[in-house]
Amino acid sequence: MFQSDSGREFDNTSLGDHFLDHGIYFRKSYPDTQAQDGVAKRKHHHLTEMARAFHIETHMPATFWVDAIHTAMFVANRLPNLISKANLLLKNCFKNLPTKIF
Numbered sequence: 001m002f003q004s005d006s007g008r009e010f011d012n013t014s015l016g017d018h019f020l021d022h023g024i025y026f027r028k029s030y031p032d033t034q035a036q037d038g039v040a041k042r043k044h045h046h047l048t049e050m051a052r053a054f055h056i057e058t059h060m061p062a063t064f065w066v067d068a069i070h071t072a073m074f075v076a077n078r079l080p081n082l083i084s085k086a087n088l089l090l091k092n093c094f095k096n097l098p099t100k101i102f
Contacts, residue, residue, distance in 0.1 A: 003027045003040050004037045 002024050019026045029040070050072035055065060 003043075004039060005031065050076060 002019060004026075016026065020022075045070060051065070051068040054071055055068040060068070
């Protein structure tokens with residue numbers, strides 16, 4: 001998933017086509033909504049902190065910063081979260097998951 005504010009830097013058809021080709025869900029937040037902007041900023045902060053930790057721990061030169069960010073994204077996308085814990089609980093309780101959760 002790719003989330004951005006309603007700025008113009010990501011508002012073009014070639015980027016949209018790229019996202020569609022690679023199965024990336026693109027979501028825009030509403031303008032001037034601090035709550036939605038905060039989610040993206042916290043995620044960005046989390047990824048940069050993880051990348052910084054990887055980078056410092058491995059003593060790699062600055063030229064590998066992009067690889068540290070990619071590794072941080074890879075790890076962060078596999079960390080358990082509240083949604084995955086709820087799905088795991090439902091799978092353990094029921095053989096078939098309900099199609100809609102209220």
